[in-house]
Amino acid sequence: MTGPTVEQAIIRVHHEEWARLVASLARRFGDLDVAEEATAEAFVAAAERWPHEGVPPNPGGWLATTATRKAIDQLRRESQRDAKHQAARMVYDDTPPEPTGPVEDDRLRLVFTCCHPALAMEARVALTLRLLGGLTVSEIARAFLVQETAMARRITRAKAKIKAAHIPYRVPSANDIRERLAGVLAVVYLVFNEGYLASEGDDPTRVDLTDEAIRLGRLLRALLPDNGEVAGLLALMLLTDARRLARVSRTGELVTLDEQDRGAWNRTLIAEGNALVRERIEAVAAGGDPPGRYQLQAAINAVHTNAPTSRDTDWSAIVALYGRMVLLDPSPIVRLNRAVAVAEVDGPGVGLAEIDRLAEVLDGYHAFHAARADLLRRLGRGGESRAAYDRAIGLAGNPAERAYLTRRRDQLVG
Structure with a gap:
C-alpha cells in the first residue's frame, strides 16, 4: 500500500x-x-x-x-x-463491567465525564474536543484564540478536578439523564456555533469545528436514538450547516439568508435534517414528549430550507414556533429572534417595538443593534439606522459580519 x-x-x-x-x-x-x-x-x-x-x-x-x-x-x-x-x-479481566447507566457504552460515559456540571463550560468544551474529538491542544487553542500553554493548563486542571473530586466515570441514572444531557448538548452546540460563525479572529468560519460538532451529534444520536433533543440538535446542525457554502461571499462578506444562493445549499444534509424533524413531529403526534428547544429550532430551520425562495418563507409558522420557544426559554435572545420574525409578518414597525423592549438587556449584543438597524432602514429612518449599524459594527467580532454591516450602513441614503 x-x-x-x-x-x-x-x-x-x-x-x-x-x-x-x-x-x-x-x-x-x-x-x-x-x-x-x-x-x-x-x-x-x-x-x-x-x-x-x-x-x-x-x-x-x-x-x-x-x-x-x-x-x-x-x-x-x-x-x-x-x-x-x-x-x-x-x-x-474479561468479566463484563457492571452496567453503569441506561446506555452501556464507553463513549457515552466519556461524554458525560467531559461535560460534568462541576466543570466550567470552557473546560467541558476543551475536554470534549480533546478526548472525544482527538483534536490536539494546539488545534483547540487556535480554535478559541488562546495560547497553547493556557489551553494545556485548562485541560490539565479539568482532568485533575475530575480525579480529585472523584467524579464517576459513568452515565447518570435514567432518572436524571435528561437534566445532565442538556449540558452535554449545550457543549456540542457551543462548538458548532463557534465554528459556524467565529466570535473572533480573521476566519469567519471554522469548518473543523462544525464538522466535529456534527460528528459528536451523530455519536450521541447513535447512543441515544430515542431522545428527541439529541435528534433535534443533530437536525438543527445539519440544516444550518447545509447553507455553509452560501453564507460568505468571495470577498469575505456575510450573505444573509434572504440573499443566499439556494442552489448552493447542500440538499443531502437538508434531506437528512428534514427526516429527523419529521420523525420528531410524528413521535410527538403519537403521544411522545413535547418538543424541546433544539427540536423547535430545527423545525424553524426546516421552514427556511424548505422555502424555494426567500419570499416563499412561511413566516407565520416561524413566529408560531418562536412563540413555543418563548414558553420554554423566555430569554432575550429568543425574544429578539421572534421579534425579527414578527416584523416579516406584521411589518417593521411592530417588530421594532418588540425589539426596543429588549434594549436594556441586549445593549451589548451586536445582533440586537443589527436587527434594529435593518428595521429602522426599512422604516426610512436613515439617521437612526446608521447609528445602530455603527453600534453593531463596533460590537461584532466576526469579520464577515462586520463587512456586511459596513456595506449596509454605507448604502443608507440621507
Whole structure:
C-alpha cells in the first residue's frame, strides 16, 4: 500500500476509533491521562509501522491492543505501587463491567465525564474536543484564540478536578439523564456555533469545528436514538450547516439568508435534517414528549430550507414556533429572534417595538443593534439606522459580519 493511502487510512481510523479507544482505556484504568496518552502513542506507532508493514486487517483491534500495552507500560514506569499494578492487571479481566447507566457504552460515559456540571463550560468544551474529538491542544487553542500553554493548563486542571473530586466515570441514572444531557448538548452546540460563525479572529468560519460538532451529534444520536433533543440538535446542525457554502461571499462578506444562493445549499444534509424533524413531529403526534428547544429550532430551520425562495418563507409558522420557544426559554435572545420574525409578518414597525423592549438587556449584543438597524432602514429612518449599524459594527467580532454591516450602513441614503 502506498504512503498516501496509508496516511488516509490512519486519518480515517483516527476519526472512527479515537473516542472509542480513549473511552475504553478510561474505563479499564480509571485515568483520563493514561487513556489519552496511550491512545496517542498507539497512533504514533501506527504512523511509524503501517507504511512498512501495511494497514492491518483490523486497524481498530490493532490500535486497541497497542494502546492497552502502552497504558500498562506507562503505569509500570510511573510507579511500583500496588494500586498501579492492580490497575495494570485490569486489562486481563474479561468479566463484563457492571452496567453503569441506561446506555452501556464507553463513549457515552466519556461524554458525560467531559461535560460534568462541576466543570466550567470552557473546560467541558476543551475536554470534549480533546478526548472525544482527538483534536490536539494546539488545534483547540487556535480554535478559541488562546495560547497553547493556557489551553494545556485548562485541560490539565479539568482532568485533575475530575480525579480529585472523584467524579464517576459513568452515565447518570435514567432518572436524571435528561437534566445532565442538556449540558452535554449545550457543549456540542457551543462548538458548532463557534465554528459556524467565529466570535473572533480573521476566519469567519471554522469548518473543523462544525464538522466535529456534527460528528459528536451523530455519536450521541447513535447512543441515544430515542431522545428527541439529541435528534433535534443533530437536525438543527445539519440544516444550518447545509447553507455553509452560501453564507460568505468571495470577498469575505456575510450573505444573509434572504440573499443566499439556494442552489448552493447542500440538499443531502437538508434531506437528512428534514427526516429527523419529521420523525420528531410524528413521535410527538403519537403521544411522545413535547418538543424541546433544539427540536423547535430545527423545525424553524426546516421552514427556511424548505422555502424555494426567500419570499416563499412561511413566516407565520416561524413566529408560531418562536412563540413555543418563548414558553420554554423566555430569554432575550429568543425574544429578539421572534421579534425579527414578527416584523416579516406584521411589518417593521411592530417588530421594532418588540425589539426596543429588549434594549436594556441586549445593549451589548451586536445582533440586537443589527436587527434594529435593518428595521429602522426599512422604516426610512436613515439617521437612526446608521447609528445602530455603527453600534453593531463596533460590537461584532466576526469579520464577515462586520463587512456586511459596513456595506449596509454605507448604502443608507440621507
